[in-house]
Amino acid sequence: MMDGSYSVKSKGLRQWVEDMAQLTGAARVVWCDGSEQEKRDLTRAAIAAQILIPLNPAKRPGCYLHRSNPSDVARSEHLTFVCTPAKDDAGPTNNWMAPEDAYAKLRGWLKGSMRRRTMYVVPYVMGPPGSPFAKVGVELTDSLYVVLNMRIMTRMGRAALELLSDSDDFNRGLHSTLDCNPSRRLICHFPQHNTVWSVGSGYGGNALLSKKCFALRIGSYLGRKEGWLAEHMLILGLESPSGETTYVAAAFPSACGKTNLAMLTPPAAFKGWRVFTVGDDIAWLRIGSDGGLWAINPEAGYFGVAPGTNWRSNPNAMKTIERDTIFTNVAATPDGDVWWEGMECEAPDGTLDWRGQPWKRDSGEPAAHPNSRFTAPMSNNPALSPRIEHSLGVPISAIIFGGRRASTIPLVLEAYDWPHGVFFGASMGSETTAAATGQVGIVRRDPMAMLPFCGYNIVSYFSHWHDIGRRMKRPPRIFVVNWFRKDRDGAYLWPGYSENMRVLKWIADRVNGRAGAVDTPIGLVPREQDLDISGLDLSPQRLRQAQSIDPGEWMAELDGIEQYFTRLGVDSLTGFDVQIESARAALERGR
Ligand code: SAT
Ligand code: MN
Numbered sequence: 300m301m302d303g304s305y306s307v308k309s310k311g312l313r314q315w316v317e318d319m320a321q322l323t324g325a326a327r328v329v330w331c332d333g334s335e336q337e338k339r340d341l342t343r344a345a346i347a348a349q350i351l352i353p354l355n356p357a358k359r360p361g362c363y364l365h366r367s368n369p370s371d372v373a374r375s376e377h378l379t380f381v382c383t384p385a386k387d388d389a390g391p392t393n394n395w396m397a398p399e400d401a402y403a404k405l406r407g408w409l410k411g412s413m414r415r416r417t418m419y420v421v422p423y424v425m426g427p428p429g430s431p432f433a434k435v436g437v438e439l440t441d442s443l444y445v446v447l448n449m450r451i452m453t454r455m456g457r458a459a460l461e462l463l464s465d466s467d468d469f470n471r472g473l474h475s476t477l478d479c480n481p482s483r484r485l486i487c488h489f490p491q492h493n494t495v496w497s498v499g500s501g502y503g504g505n506a507l508l509s510k511k512c513f514a515l516r517i518g519s520y521l522g523r524k525e526g527w528l529a530e531h532m533l534i535l536g537l538e539s540p541s542g543e544t545t546y547v548a549a550a551f552p553s554a555c556g557k558t559n560l561a562m563l564t565p566p567a568a569f570k571g572w573r574v575f576t577v578g579d580d581i582a583w584l585r586i587g588s589d590g591g592l593w594a595i596n597p598e599a600g601y602f603g604v605a606p607g608t609n610w611r612s613n614p615n616a617m618k619t620i621e622r623d624t625i626f627t628n629v630a631a632t633p634d635g636d637v638w639w640e641g642m643e644c645e646a647p648d649g650t651l652d653w654r655g656q657p658w659k660r661d662s663g664e665p666a667a668h669p670n671s672r673f674t675a676p677m678s679n680n681p682a683l684s685p686r687i688e689h690s691l692g693v694p695i696s697a698i699i700f701g702g703r704r705a706s707t708i709p710l711v712l713e714a715y716d717w718p719h720g721v722f723f724g725a726s727m728g729s730e731t732t733a734a735a736t737g738q739v740g741i742v743r744r745d746p747m748a749m750l751p752f753c754g755y756n757i758v759s760y761f762s763h764w765h766d767i768g769r770r771m772k773r774p775p776r777i778f779v780v781n782w783f784r785k786d787r788d789g790a791y792l793w794p795g796y797s798e799n800m801r802v803l804k805w806i807a808d809r810v811n812g813r814a815g816a817v818d819t820p821i822g823l824v825p826r827e828q829d830l831d832i833s834g835l836d837l838s839p840q841r842l843r844q845a846q847s848i849d850p851g852e853w854m855a856e857l858d859g860i861e862q863y864f865t866r867l868g869v870d871s872l873t874g875f876d877v878q879i880e881s882a883r884a885a886l887e888r889g890r
Pocket of ligand 2: 531552553554580
């Protein structure tokens with residue numbers, strides 16, 4: 300820990316910290332240096348304040364449980380604003396407030412809010428510090444939980460100040476927990492000032508300002524300005540038995556299995572294949588000097604959904620969270636361990652639920668909150684990519700768009716070209732999950748899984764995607780996947796999890812010119828012989844059902860997409876109208 304006299308070269312940073320300390324009336328300002336000693340001290344303080352509960356060190360060394368305020372368990376999208384000078388710059392998908400109104404309102408709430416609290420200055424780097432992709436952020440927060448999470452999720456501390464040096468170019472994040480009352484909660488982004496003010500919540504995506512706020516909302520705005528893409532995508536490397544590695548970036552909405560896919564363990568039949576994790580949530584993508592698309596993971600840790608994580612669904616995650624992990628809103632067992640639904644073992648008697656109350660098995664209530672999370676350093680991941688610190692990142696050969704859809708969307712589909720793929724990305728739909736406050740299980744359109752995260756007008760964002768495509772000599776191929784299709788009885792048609800490897804292999808084989816496909820009215824799909832299902836207990840008939848393209852369902856889908864685009868005010872510059880028309884014509888012809 301550094302005191303205020305530590306020589307910070309950036310005048311802009313010093314001045315801003317002083318201004319914000321004055322506004323919030325912080326009793327103390329502590330500059331974080333990211334050291335081990337500091338971690339020990341802050342952890343001790345968090346335990347004393349009952350923010351962290353130590354878990355059994357014999358079972359989970361270095362692990363802690365945090366129970367959040369029960370009204371603060373997910374992102375609050377309706378309280379999240381993009382505050383651009385013109386409303387149209389925020390576009391049809393964002394809540395908007397005039398910047399001066401947002402600042403004024405938040406100033407009122409923030410004034411004196413840290414009078415009895417410490418303001419921690421948390422400098423961090425997004426991306427490998429030596430990388431041309433890397434960007435510096437500084438979060439000011441009065442939450443020890445946030446500091447300790449940021450320490451896992453980012454490269455936090457002195458390294459960031461060194462990289463920043465005397466520059467004023469950094470993301471300014473101000474976070475004050477207040478009393479976690481939703482009626483005094485707002486997460487406001489000021490992209491033109493590279494600034495985020497978040498008040499009234501301690502939850503991950505609302506309060507860890509590096510993540511959705513900086514790396515996605517502000518990041519996407521900067522990406523548009525500077526000619527790159529900030530995306531809600533995992534990045535993985537697929538190594539074949541011959542040692543060839545194909546890198547894939549994949550966009551899925553929150554809580555649709557991005558972490559599981561990024562850490563996938565291939566099934567037994569795939570001897571010699573390996574999956575390496577580059578990132579599980581966010582990708583920053585740039586055009587390289589070779590005319591291809593290159594990606595880094597700006598983060599340094601995983602903020603993953605706990606329920607459903609088990610030794611079968613994600614053994615690498617289970618190993619990752621064995622140590623040095625902060626668990627949030629999971630259940631606690633009497634022997635000082637954690638438990639959640641879908642762990643594939645019984646909760647022992649005496650288990651406490653996520654609120655800390657004795658859990659009754661027959662209560663019908665889950666013991667862990669459905670959006671309970673683990674925060675774990677990526678360095679714990681046995682499948683971590685050896686290229687993780689590479690300053691240029693990894694070359695992306697394929698982009699995948701996926702959602703949670705009970706019908707219509709086949710297991711896998713390949714777009715004809717970049718514009719066709721952008722159309723698929725833009726029209727993506729998914730059933731809502733517990734990751735955001737609101738009703739669960741409703742299909743909502745979620746373009747590129749960026750609906751809650753695009754920091755500017757979504758129509759300009761589509762144009763930006765087209766523009767990036769035009770500027771690439773070797774654009775990645777684009778695919779659509781759906782692991783969640785169901786039969787008439789509501790049972791999943793595809794086993795998912797590690798078996799998704801079979802789809803990844805087809806994708807890798809396609810981009811490497813090895814696998815066949817057949818044309819349909821909607822796009823290219825594998826023929827039966829193209830998908831490797833060796834050793835998989837799945838009838839050909841169920842696979843056909845998972846892959847089927849039903850003209851009636853697709854006509855309705857295209858109508859829905861068209862209506863959505865009309866609502867967004869999508870213009871013909873996107874070419875989406877032509878895509879819809881040619882898909883309709885192909886369905887009518889029965890191509
Ligand atoms: O928003 S978080 O990053 O906390 C989790 C998610 O919804 O993806
Ligand atoms: Mn996410």
